[in-house]
Amino acid sequence: MTPEEAVCHVITTNPTFAVHEVEVRGVTVKAFKAIPGTVPALLASGWEQHGEGALEFLAYESETYTYAEFTQSVNQLAHAMRDELGLGQGDRVAIAMRNYPELLMLVLAISSIGGVVVFLNAWWTSEELDYALLDSKARVVFADGLRMERLQPLRDALDLTLIGVRDAEGQTAHDLSSLKRNARSDTAPLVEIDTDDDFAIMYSSGTTGHPKGVVQTHRGAVNAVFSWLMQSVIAPLVDPPDPDAPEPLRPSALVVTPLFHVTATHPLFLLSLPAGAKITLMHKWDPEQAVRLIRDNSITRFLGVPTQSAELMEAALKMGETLPSLDYLGAGGAKRPGAQVAKLAEAFPNAGVATGWGMTETNALGIGMIGDDYKARPDSAGKLHPPVQELRMLDDAGNDVPLGELGEITVKSPANMRCYLNKPEATDEVLQDGWLRTGDLGVLDLDGFVTILDRKKNIIIRGGENIACLDVEGALHHHPDVLEATVFSVPDDRLGETVGAAVQLKAGAQLTLADMAAFLDGHLAKFKIPTALWTQHDILLRGATDKIDRRAIREACLNNKET
Structure with a gap:
């Protein structure tokens, strides 16, 4: 099948990916009809795919968690936040830490009680944390040791409840492990969450000096997740495997970018839940260690910034490894140099070398391509991911430009953000009748491939x-x-x-x-x-x-x- 035929076949024959039109904030968009409506519902939806909870789901250094153990921890934290901290629907709860297993548990626990996850950049100074906490009005913060040091000077002025995680335990009145100790773990709290309720606030740098708080909804996140999940269903229809090909390995992803960015949270962590994939977290980026983890754990999926895939390649060549388990080698967050594409394909012959473009404002959903398409167009960003997105290329006046002419990439989908927090003028500038003006300039060709040429934003x-x-x-x-x-x-x-x-x-x-x-x-x-x-x-x-x-x-x- 052609990619277009495969998309049509899947959405008309597979009920999971059926699409309908729905009104979101006064705008009609295409959306998946039968998927889980909220982020915490993704956890339940993945139970069967993770061996009824028995399969190993999360690994970090010497620690491992089955899906059942992970779910139990999520439930404990959700009950503890509601019963011991008095948190509930609409409360904004911040997370400030490096990539620890607890960060993933907290994302689902906060959203399970109807709270809003506030992702804080782990590299921010006290001044930068102060701005985001004032802006988001989050008064409860889960933090590890280094982040706790930066938050302590802000505690009294902002009336913060600080909860220690890992090396920060014992530094404040509340610790994560003690919160969990006596909490229920059998079920999540019963809370009614609307699909258009806020799920998270992620901060994205803008041209105004201070970062903008991007408000993401449950609908936006889950529609992005199922758009990527659909790609795995389409792929064998477009490029059928050989009849004698071995059974594919279980999906397994290595997380090497910070979990306060959409590149790690959405197409890796959240996607892993319904995809039945395992997640491995690195303590700190080390290309040789990444090679060993991929080799020894049969990791199939690597998604990092272009620098990391280049350093992974150099380390693998030095170590004499081709990493045959890798079937996806993606880049996000920045454009990969075109000259790297063929070199990566040669170094990792089993991997589909891929690129992607997305934004915090789109829940990371956007444009991408893999394999031969990418090798043939190494400077392109790829095609729009189907089936719920629409794309226009606009001039400054909001008019569509002809094919091949420079225009601003403008997208419409249920994955678009709700707004910029506390910034109505900035929101109105980029969100117009449901269309998100991205600030990225590019050209669209006859085959639907987009090449990004410049950024309007500084x-x-x-x-x-x-x-x-x-x-x-x-x-x-x-x-x-x-x-x-x-x-x-x-x-x-x-x-x-x-x-x-x-x-x-x-x-x-x-x-x-x-x-x-x-x-x-x-x-x-x-x-x-x-x-x-x-x-x-x-x-x-x-x-x-x-x-x-x-x-x-x-x-x-x-x-x-x-x-």
Whole structure:
């Protein structure tokens, strides 16, 4: 079958993927008709696929949890939050920690009581955490040791209830393990949750300096999950396996990106529930350890930022490994260099090398491709994932542009966010009659492939981390010797791009890169601190409207010209 024929066949013959039209916030969209309506319902829906709970579901270093054990922990935490902490429907509960098993349990436990999960970036400073907690009004935070240190100065001013996890236990009045100890584990609390209720708030950097809280609904998350699940049903119809091919391995995913980003939470963790997949968490990214984990645990799915797949390839070649269990090698969060695609396919011959484009604002659902399509178009982002999304390419006035002409990628689906938290103007700017204007510019060809060419937003993507230029500029302007600053991307072979800054200093002042980094330490997360600095005493280049010409300054700096 062609991909289009396969989609039509699946949605008309498989009741799980039947599609209907539904009204969401006054807009008619296509959505799956018979899927679980909420995120916690995904847990129950995966029971049979995980061997009636008996299969190993989650691994972290020497720890393992069966699906039944994982479910039991979720239920215990849900009851404890409701009965001991008094949390319930609509309460916003924050999580600030590295990739621990407890983070996954908490996501489902919070949503099981009708709460809203607030994902806090584990690399944020106290100042950045302060902003997000004020913005979200979350007053209960589960945190590990390092995050607890950063949260303690905020506790009294924000009236926070801090709950220690792992190395933070014993530091506050509440610990996660003691909360679980006497709580019920047989069933989840009985709570009625509407599919259009809020599920989570994830923070995504924007051009306003402060990160935006992206409000995701249950409907949005589960429709994204089943869009990806449908791809596994379509694939053998488009490319049937050989008659004598061995039985495929059980799906098993290695999580190597932070779980406060959609790249890890949605197409890996949440998808694993109905897909019957196992999840393995890494304590810290280490490419050689990743090779060993994939090899020794028959891991089939790897999804990370492009830097990680490149480093995985280098480590595997060094170790003489081809990782035959891998059938999916994906990249998200940033564009993979086109020259890498063929090299990855050669290094991992059993893996379908894949790329994907999605946003926090779309629950990570978007565009993608794999295998031969990707090898033939290594600079493209792929095709729209069916069947509930619609795509338009628009000019600045909101008109559709002809095929092959540059336009703004604009998508409509039930997976689109509800809003930006506390930012109605920013919401109205990007959400128009159900269509999400993404800020990414690209071209659509006759075959439906999208190539992304530029970003309207002033965002730097460093190894998959979004950094708002205005965020860094705002911090630089606090330096007593800085009169003006502009921030831009600097190409980097490993991370794709890093942060560069050009600053105008006061007369007679000097500023070194090391001095600047020391000044910004504690005010910005380390990944946001510029790695390249250009200084001058003259005014920075201006454009025709007397605004700083960021692009011209960037070009001049990178070419060692006067700015």
